[in-house]
Amino acid sequence: AQTVTQSQPEMSVQEAETVTLSCTYDTSESDYYLFWYKQPPSRQMILVIRQEAYKQQNATENRFSVNFQKAAKSFSLKISDSQLGDAAMYFCAYLSGGSNYKLTFGKGTLLTVNP
Amino acid sequence: DTEVTQTPKHLVMGMTNKKSLKCEQHMGHRAMYWYKQKAKKPPELMFVYSYEKLSINESVPSRFSPECPNSSLLNLHLHALQPEDSALYLCASSQDMGRRPQHFGDGTRLSIL
Numbered sequence: 378a379q380t381v382t383q384s385q386p387e388m389s390v391q392e393a394e395t396v397t398l399s400c401t402y403d404t405s406e407s408d409y410y411l412f413w414y415k416q417p418p419s420r421q422m423i424l425v426i427r428q429e430a431y432k433q434q435n436a437t438e439n440r441f442s443v444n445f446q447k448a449a450k451s452f453s454l455k456i457s458d459s460q461l462g463d464a465a466m467y468f469c470a471y472l473s474g475g476s477n478y479k480l481t482f483g484k485g486t487l488l489t490v491n492p
Numbered sequence: 493d494t495e496v497t498q499t500p501k502h503l504v505m506g507m508t509n510k511k512s513l514k515c516e517q518h519m520g521h522r523a524m525y526w527y528k529q530k531a532k533k534p535p536e537l538m539f540v541y542s543y544e545k546l547s548i549n550e551s552v553p554s555r556f557s558p559e560c561p562n563s564s565l566l567n568l569h570l571h572a573l574q575p576e577d578s579a580l581y582l583c584a585s586s587q588d589m590g591r592r593p594q595h596f597g598d599g600t601r602l603s604i605l
Contacts, residue, residue, distance in 0.1 A: 410593075421598045478548060
């Protein structure tokens with residue numbers, strides 16, 4: 378079974394600075410997808426960024442980018458120019474590329490942004 | 493604005509009540525999901541519907557009864573719940589099962605008295 382590990386329960390960053398959230402995963406599959414979801418206190422789970430395992434290029438969405446290291450099974454999220462609205466719980470998630478339907482989530486990292 | 497709409501946002505019910513949670517999406521997605529999330533924990537999958545048929549039941553107690561009347565609508569019927577069922581219930585949808593990212597609603601905060 379796949380596992381997803383987020384080793385940082387809490388992180389903080391100053392507004393306008395850069396922060397990196399860590400995620401590692403364990404799988405024997407070669408075809409899979411990785412996601413970062415953000416859940417602010419308003420509680421909606423918002424898809425931040427996705428990465429297909431077959432793509433070598435790291436995904437980028439505006440101020441959010443990932444460092445995908447397939448061999449090391451690492452998928453970290455970098456947030457640049459942090460804003461107060463980035464404060465949230467961030468979940469890393471794995472989805473098998475086969476017929477599996479199940480998102481496997483990490484335990485989450487609570488990000489605080491200090492003004 | 494969320495593309496997956498859940499109602500109600502908050503629900504308080506007694507252990508003998510019967511209530512329903514509703515989820516709606518108009519993105520043409522053919523897979524819909526119910527998750528349960530306890531405070532400061534990741535979501536746990538409960539049910540998956542694919543093309544309006546129940547595909548997956550993650551060994552959920554029968555006091556939770558899902559229903560998919562059409563491709564846009566997903567209900568979760570609740571009856572005789574226990575205090576430990578108090579949680580945030582999230583609905584999600586995706587273009588189809590697997591591969592596609594899931595889009596979540598705002599959730600229903602359920603409290604069992």
